[in-house]
Structures are given as C-alpha cells and as structure tokens.
Amino acid sequence: MWLEVKDIHKYYGSKKANNGITVTIKPGTIHGLLGENGAGKSTLMKIISGYIRKTSGTILINGSVEDYETPADAARLGIGMLYQEPLDYPPLSVLENFMVGQTSGIKDNKNVFRETFVSLVDRFNFTLHPDDTVRKLTIGERQQLEVLRLLSLGIDVLILDEPTTGITSEQKESLFQALRQLVSDGKSVILVSHKLQDAEALCDTVTVLRDGVVTGSREHPYDANVLLGMMFGIPPVPPSRSAVEYGTTVLSMKHVSGSGGRTGLSDCTVDIREGEMVGLAGLEGSGQGVFLRLACGIAQPSTGIIDLFEREVQGQDHHAFKEAGVVFLPASRLEEGLMPGLNITEHFALLDREKGFLVRWQEAVQAAQSKIKKFRVMGVPESTVESLSGGNQQRLLLSLLSKESTLLLLEQPTRGLDMESSHWIWQHLHKYCLRRTCVVFSSTDLEEIFMVADRILVFFDGRIVKDVRKEETDISELTRAIAGKV
C-alpha cells in the first residue's frame, strides 16, 4: 500500500508541531523516522494513525485522498500503530487480547481465533502462549502480541513508536526478524526511533525531522554524521559566564539503580559539588527523571548508596532530603508541583512556616505580589494556577523556591518558555551557583545545556554514558552520545 502525506500541518495554538511535512512510504519497505524530542515525529505518527486530527494537509492511500478521524477508521484503511506502552488489557489472556475489537454478537468463535493466533505465532517465531495472562508478559512479549493483533486486523502499514526501549536484545532480534518478514509480505513499516543503530540496521529509507519540518531523507546505507547533522543542526557560540569555585561534594551516588519512567536508572556513579551547574542531556525518558527523583528522595533506589554531605540517605523519605536543603521542581507542573484550584496567594501562604494557627493572608498577598513582579509572572495574586500559561506556571514554581537551598534539582526548567524568560531564569539560577548551591537540571535542548552548564552528564537508555566538563567536549560529540554512539 502506498502511503503519502502531503504538506501536513498541525498547530497547537501558535506552536507548529508539524509545519508542512511531506513523506512517501513505499510498500514493502521499512521507513525510519528520526529526530530529537519535540521534532514532531510523534505528532506526525499520531495524525497518520488517526489518533489526532491534522490542522491541514492531505493523506493519500494508494493514490486516493482519505480523511479519517479515529484510530479505528485508520485501522479499517490498513494503518495501525504500536505504541511505546502497548494498549492492552492486563487482566485478560493473550488470546482474549488478540480477539479484542474483532468479535460481535454472542458467540465468540474462540477456536477460530485460537488457530489463527497459533499459526501467526509459529510464522513469526514468537514466544506467546494463548492462555497466559497479559499481566505476566514482558514488554517485548506484549509488543509481539500487539503486532499480531494488528496484523490480524489486516494492517498494511505498521507504525512503531520507539519499540526497542525496554526490551531484551533477543526480543529485539525477534522483532526485527518479524518486521523483515512483514515487509517481504508486501507490508510497510514506519519505525520512529532516536536510536541510530536500530535505524541503520533495519531501515531501507530514513526521513529526519527537526522542529516540525523534514530536514532530509536518505537511503540505506547511511552516514551517521550526515544523519546527526540533519537531526541536531549547527550549534551556536556559547556566551561566557563568570567563574565559580567548586566546593565540597554535596551529592554522591555510588552504583545506584532505580526503576521508573521507561528505562529506569542503572548503575549510576557520580559526585556533584557545591557551585556546579550540571546539565543532564539525553533524549527524554533516558533516566534523567529517575536520577532527579532519586536525588531528592521522592523515589527510592533498588541498589546503591546515595550520600548527601557525606551522610548516607538512601531509603529515607524526602523529608530528610528537604531538611538538607534539597529542592526538586518537576517538569509536569500542574500534576506534581502546583495545586489546581488554589490561587497564587494561597500557594505563597502554604510556604509560610512560622508558628501559628491562622494563615497570615496579608503577608501571603504581599509575598505573592512581590514575587509576581520579580519573576514577571503574568497574573495577579487571585489568579488560580491552572489559569496561568505553562511558561508562567514555571516562573511561579521557580519563585516558590527558597534562597537557602543546597541542591536544586530541576526537571526541564525552561520547557515551554520563550527565549527571554529562559535567559532570565538561567541568570537567576546562576546566582544560586554563586551562593554555593549546586544546580542539576535536565533538558532536551542540547544547545541550552551547552550554553549554560559547567558539566554535562549524557543519559542513554538508563545509564550515564558520558560525564564531561563543557570545556572538554563539543556539541557533535554530545549528540553522538545522546544517540547512543559513545
């Protein structure tokens, strides 16, 4: 089946997630889609698979224009998507999941489905048993199930979103074999990934997205440097910053592992000293979030030792970390950091730790007003936090930080902010470094990290693959590390 998308645009308010994308997927090929976070890959795939509506553009299937609105419609036309987190039903059995959406009426024809299932499993050499409960399967096995289910629905184009995260290498090989088999049957596969080596090993063609547009397309075999250049672009010259003296070790992790997010964190050993501004680079979900949460005590490590000022703290809850002056600002502001339904004044009132039974509303309003002014939050003390824009919520979160912190852990602090606000925030954070606080932040913008951080830790697949001072590296080396090529 020929699948063409022409001039696809998708706007979220003023943000252009997809800005005029044209791609052709030939039948019988594996087509890779590369790009860093925020490039627009997921948006494009969700449009193609019917999950979201495009703002404008055309989709042609075998030459005729198709306009569909739901994933079910897309499936009827032959397009199916395998999500990173398979959308299955854990309490049901493998066979029941396989049958989902295909049965109607009272009789369920289980036996017919069972035969189909078993023959598909044999053909692809998967390791699935029809009567196992899905809850007990690994991610790799759930993927296999989903692939078979989509196949039995009659899918001609299979979209895979970052499929090799969190599966074993045997399962990866199994999946790749299956994909090659599908393709030799005449189906097409679109592989969305940030892992260069997977794309190199598997794809016949690769299209690269950056900032919502296509920056290039190449056929197999590939030059990694060319692909990386298309993915990340040219870095700007970093401005100079005043020198900071580094002091004693504040945070020390030795062989720490923990679960969480897509990849968890494995065997992390690192020391952070007073005054350092450390940037956590890497594609979203490579372990930075887990690292930050372990460092502030919200998450507990499964192994390893965490020291704060040379005292062991792993296993203690976050209050102990808070007492030592560790502060964490999460990326999901409304879900983890702010309280919807409460206004700005009430948030400042919550910070008041003075003894007393009554809330000091006067002081709270004054604090709110002065911080609103200082951090240039577009709102008034009575504004509820959910009415603020994302950027303003971030400024508010930063304004709630106390000056006497020893370690600031910030998850994507400038996400959703314009350039001016970001600059102001980095200057503000730099003052913390001058005061001997260490700042550890994660970001998906490598240029930003390179501009601001003294030291960079690159995360890939749950591990720190590079720990280097800014002076000793450059952007291309970092981009290679981010894509897994150390």
Add this chain to the structure above:
Amino acid sequence: MLLSQDTVDKFFKYSRELILALIVVFAFTTIILLLAGAPPLAAYYHIFKGSLGSLGKLSHVIKAWIPLTLCSCGLLYSFRIGLWNIGVEGQVMMGAVFTTFVLRLGMGGHVPVLYLVVSFIAGIAGGALWALIAGYLKTKGGIHEIFAGLGLNFVAQAIILWLIFGPWKRAGIASMSGTEMFPRDLWMPSVFAIRLSVIGLTLTVVAIVITALMLRYTKVGLYLKAIGSNVQAAHMFDLNPQRYMLLAMIFAGGFAGLAGSIQVTGIYHRLIPAISSNYGYLALLVVMVANYNVWVSPAVAFFFACLNVGSIQLPMVLHLDSSLSGVIQGALVLAALAMHAWRLRSTRREEHVSSYE
C-alpha cells in the same frame, strides 16, 4: 475582602444554575405527582404548610435540621481534602453509643448536668474515633474510605442492636424501641411548648461558624484544600497528606458524633436502632448539592428538613405515599449532579482548545 468582578460573576453563574436545577427538579416531581394522580400544587402546599405552617411544625423541622447540619459541617472537612466519608452514618451511631454509655453511668446520680456535658464530649470522641478507624485503614492499609466507611457503618449498626438487645436491654423486654428512657434530669433542657432544645440549636450555629472560620482563616483549612487539590504536590510544600487526612476524619467524625449525642439527649432520650435516622447519608447529599459551601449547606439542609417533615402530611391529607419526599430529594440530587457534570464539561471544552501535547 472586596467583591471582585470574578466573584460576582461566579455568584450569578451559580444562582442561575441553582434556579435551573430547581426548575428541572420541580418539573420532574410534578410529572411524577401527576402520574400518581395527585394534584401537584396541593402537594407542594401541604409540604410547605406541614413544615412551616406552625411553630410546632417548625420545631420539628429544626430538630431534623440540627443533626443534618452538624454532619454537613463535618463532611466539609473530609470533602475538602478529597475524602468520601461515607462512614459518617456510623460515626453518628457511635457518637450516640458513647453518649448513652456515659449517661447510663449518671442515672440516678446527683450531678446530671455534669454527666450531660461529659456525654457530649464522649459523643464527639466516639464519632471521631470511629472516623479514625476508617482513616487509618486508608492511610496505612490503602483501603478506600468508601469501603471502610460502609463496612464500619454496618458494624456500628450491629453494635447498637447488640447493645439494645443485650447488655443495655430494658428490664424484662428487649425491644426494638430501644433502651430504657433516661430520667428527665438527663434530658437536654428545652423550651417548654415547642420542645426545642436551645442548646442543640446553639451548638449547631457555633459549629457552622467554627467551620467557616477554620476553612477560611486557619492553616489547617488551607492545608486540607491544598492536599485535596493535589496530593502529589504536597511534598513540595512539606505537607504530610496522611496526617491531614486523619485530622479531617477526626473533624468529620467529631461533628457527626455530636449529632449522635443530640439525637440521644435531645430527641429520643434513649438509644434506638435507627438513632442516626439516615442523617449521615443525607448530609452527604446536602453538602454536594450545596457545592461544598459552608454557608449554603445549612440552607440546603433546612430545605431537606422541611421536605422530610412536611411530607408527613401527604399520606394523611392527600392519600399519597410519604416517600414522595424521598423522590423529591433524590431528584434534586440528580439534577444537581447533572448540572455539576454539565458545568465541568463546558469548562473542559474551553481548556481543550489551548491544550499542549
């Protein structure tokens, strides 16, 4: 506290919705009445007359209003932190049990007033304790407070029945009409002709004012609201959600227990199986219909109390089933929930336009 344009807008919006809800409810009930072959206007008239028609009737309404409002005040704390304190019914019952226990100690004694006062404290403690059990099951055991509360309601009811038929039974006859009536000196003093307890009324008004002040001006009130809004962000502000959940349950149970005390000392003067009279469950509806507002809840409670008392007339005068009041109450709640859902959906539609993936 100036009235900002925002507040005025919200007030009008809420009033509009309330009036709409009432219209829907009365339309629905009128249809039912017509189907039952009863004249709707006459029915409403008799409910009105049966509740507000005379001072005596009014005192009945207030006697229903008192426990209903007390329970509602307590529920405002638990709802604020996001807990569904279905166990409020059992908390009323246990408050009554503890009160009865203390009063029995004082029977035939010399200082009845002392025992009355202590019995009230015991009632509050009993309700609070019962609520704490559900609270601990939630915080330490992860058991949802609806299940814990419901289960404990059954246990409380069973305890009452056991006491009435067992250790506290009347001499000679164990009967469903409850324990022995307390001697008059252990009754709550009341104003003669209308048998209305001024103390009960005062306590309720005080409860409303205390609750209003607590929720608005104290740190506890703010913390309950904060944790109820976002438990996960609580750590950012150094708040311990579990501690405040337990505190909210103590408040809710305490007020409910007080309602139980008043039921025993002011209305029935003994422990009966139906001592809680479903006021706990009804209070849940009152608070929800009042949109969790501390000043609107007593008004809604008054409305429900009128309905309850007034509709007693209906079987006698119009040969209608008195369960009609239940129909009206149920319809009101349904309409309120429908309005609430409609309100939520229209705000969500506004947000969807500006969402970012």
